[in-house]
Amino acid sequence: MGNCCALLKSIMGFATEEEHDGRLPKQKKVKVVFVLGGPGSGKGTVCAKIVEQFGYSHLSSGELLRKEIKAGSEHGTMIQNMMNEGKLVPSDITVRLIQKAMQETDNDKFLLDGFPRDEENVRTFEKLTKIEPDFILFLDCPEEEMTKRLLSRNQGREDDNIETIKKRFRVFQESTLPLVNYYASKGKVRKVDAARPVEAVFESVKTIFSSANEQGA
Ligand code: AP5
Ligand code: MG
Numbered sequence: 001m002g003n004c005c006a007l008l009k010s011i012m013g014f015a016t017e018e019e020h021d022g023r024l025p026k027q028k029k030v031k032v033v034f035v036l037g038g039p040g041s042g043k044g045t046v047c048a049k050i051v052e053q054f055g056y057s058h059l060s061s062g063e064l065l066r067k068e069i070k071a072g073s074e075h076g077t078m079i080q081n082m083m084n085e086g087k088l089v090p091s092d093i094t095v096r097l098i099q100k101a102m103q104e105t106d107n108d109k110f111l112l113d114g115f116p117r118d119e120e121n122v123r124t125f126e127k128l129t130k131i132e133p134d135f136i137l138f139l140d141c142p143e144e145e146m147t148k149r150l151l152s153r154n155q156g157r158e159d160d161n162i163e164t165i166k167k168r169f170r171v172f173q174e175s176t177l178p179l180v181n182y183y184a185s186k187g188k189v190r191k192v193d194a195a196r197p198v199e200a201v202f203e204s205v206k207t208i209f210s211s212a213n214e215q216g217a
Pocket of ligand 1: 037038039040041042043044045046060061062063065082083084086087088089090091094113114115116117121149150152153159168194195196197198199201
């Protein structure tokens with residue numbers, strides 16, 4: 001096994017060619033939509049509806065990280081501390097989890113919810129997967145509304161307290177919004193007014209995904 005393969009394996013937890021009993025690792029041509037929006041903009045809620053109607057698989061980077069904490073992984077404590085501070089977890093950890101989940105899923109259409117959040121996320125993802133998103137679904141919602149939703153969510157999330165929420169907003173403004181603007185300059189962003197009730201938000205989202213289907217995007 002060459003150094004390059006060894007490195008890839010150690011970073012990504014990949015099986016190498018030899019370990020697939022001579023079979024090549026499964027190569028999939030996949031469609032990916034990045035679903036971005038501030039904390040509490042409704043990413044998880046709308047993704048669940050897109051899954052039902054359009055047959056995508058939903059991968060939330062936040063959920064994958066929370067599972068990693070619950071599973072007691074070697075990075076669990078560090079991930080927990082960073083999430084409690086509203087900080088971004090290192091890209092190689094998040095991308096490895098996403099890529100593993102994609103490989104384990106027998107589907108070719110993915111919603112990446114809450115990913116990417118900064119330029120480093122994008123660089124790591126492109127380098128390791130060579131995947132370019134079809135488009136970016138951006139849920140645009142004022143902080144006041146998002147705060148209200150997060151404080152009444154009641155799902156026991158440790159980061160749903162007002163201090164951490166403020167930090168999450170700041171990270172979104174400083175790291176993720178510039179990324180949304182970058183993709184917008186390339187014509188890749190489909191923006192939705194996410195301050196409306198769920199059904200109204202989903203009506204707009206349906207139009208976007210139906211038109212993407214028609215264009216074979
Ligand atoms: P993550 O879990 O992704 O949290 P988030 O981005 O803060 O967003 P939420 O999951 O809180 O909200 P949501 O937009 O999914 O809204 P939801 O549908 O739940 O990330 C958590 C942390 O993990 C990050 O802070 C970071 O530390 C780390 N992390 C994650 N990704 C990372 C990455 N790529 N790189 C590095 N670190 C990463 O809705 C919220 C509430 O509002 C619900 O109660 C819902 O019922 C309600 N609601 C939804 N839509 C509506 C509506 N239209 N009207 C009224 N109520 C609504
Ligand atoms: Mg979510």
